[in-house]
Amino acid sequence: MKVDSATLTQIIDKCFDLSMNLQLQLPDRQNFLALGKRLRGSLLNLISAQFNAGTPQVINANNQIATVSGQVAAVAQNLQNIAQTAQSLATLASTLDGLLTIAASFV
C-alpha cells in the first residue's frame, strides 16, 4: 500500500496558494509557505515508498491526510481557523516523517 500522494499533493498546492493570498496576513502566508515546503519534502520522500498492506501507521496517515485536506480547503474557502489548520499541517508533516523508517521498499 502507499501513502495517499494525490490528496497530499492537493494539500501542498493549497498551502502554496494560501502563501500567495493577500487576504492573509504576511506571517500566516509565510507560515503556509513553510508548511507547504515541509510537506513537499515528505511527498518527495514517500512518493516511491511501498508499505506492507494494512500497515496501521499508513492507514492513520492517510486518514490524517483526508482530514487535513478538508481543513485546508475550508481555509481557502472562508479564511477561518487558520491557526488550527496550520497546527494540523505541522502534525501531519511529523506523522509523514515517521513513515520513512517503516517503508517496505522504494520503487
Added chain:
Amino acid sequence: MNWAAKGSISITLPVLLSVSLAGCVTANFTEPVTSFRDSVNKSGAVVSTYYTELNQFEREVYLDDALYSAKQIGTTDAGGQPTPLAGKALSPESIKARTDAIALLGAFAQRLGELAGSEAPKQFSEGASALGENLFSLNKTFEKLGQDSATQKAVDKTAKDYAGPIGAIVGALGKMYLENRRDAALQEAINNGAPPVRAVLSLLQQDLATSIEPLQETGLKQELAERVNAYNTSLTAQPLPSFDQRRAALNDVGAAAARYDAAITANPADLIQNMRQAFEALLTYANSSRAPTDLAQLVTALQTFKNNVDEVATQVNRLLLLRKGQKT
C-alpha cells in the same frame, strides 16, 4: 480480335476492380501504422525526459529553497535521510525500469511500422511484369505452329496487346495476395501486442499522474511562492529595496510563473492516455471490415495523438529552456 480474347477482357475487369480496391485499403493501413509509430517514438522521447530530468529538477528546487530561506545544505538532512542534493529522488534502477518500458513501446511500434512498410509486394509486382513479357514471347512461339500467315498476323497483334495487361493482372493478384498476408500479419501483431501494451501504458500513466506530475507542479509552485514571499517580505524592510532591485525581483517572479504555467500545460499522463486511445483505435481498425468510416475514425484518433504529442513536446522544450533561464 478473336472471341477468346474478348471473353478474357470481360473476366479480367471485375478482377482488376477488386484488386485495385483491395490494394487501396491495404495501402491505407500502412500509413496509419507509420503515423502511430512516429508519434509513439516522439512521445517516448518526451516522457523519458521527465524521468531522466527528475533528480536534477529536485536538486534545483532544493537549492532554490536554500537560497530564499538562507538554509544550510547537505547531502543528508538532520533526520538522516538523503537530500535532493544527493540526486537520488528516483534511483537509477527506477529510472531505467521506466525508460526501458517506454523503449519497449517504441520497439513494438517500430516492428509494426517495418511490417506495414514491407517491400515484398512491390518486388513481386515488378517480377510479375517480367512474367507478362515472357507470356507474350510464349504466345508468339505458339503462333508459329500450324497457322496460316493471315491468322498468324492477327493473333500476333492481339497477343502483344495482352502481354502488358496479363503481366499487370498476375502482378496485381500476387500483390493482393501478399498484401493480404501482410495485412493478416499486422492484424495478428496488433492483437497479440494488445495485452502487454495496455499493461505498460497503464503503469506509465499511473506513474506519471501520481509521481512525476505532482512533484513537478508542486516544485515549480514552491519556487513561485518563494519568490512572491521574498518580494513581499522585502517590502517590509527598511530601507525599501531600490526600484531596480524590485524590478529584478518581480522579473524573477514572472519567470517562475511562466515555468509553472508551462508545467501545467505539458501533461505527460494525458500524453500516455492519448497513446492508449490511438492504440485502441488501431486495434479496432485492425479487427474491422476496413470500411472507409473505420479508417476515418482511426485517422482522427491518430491525428489527435500526433497533435497532442507535438504540443507536449513544445511545452517540455519550453520548460527546459525556462529552467535554464533562457527566453522562449
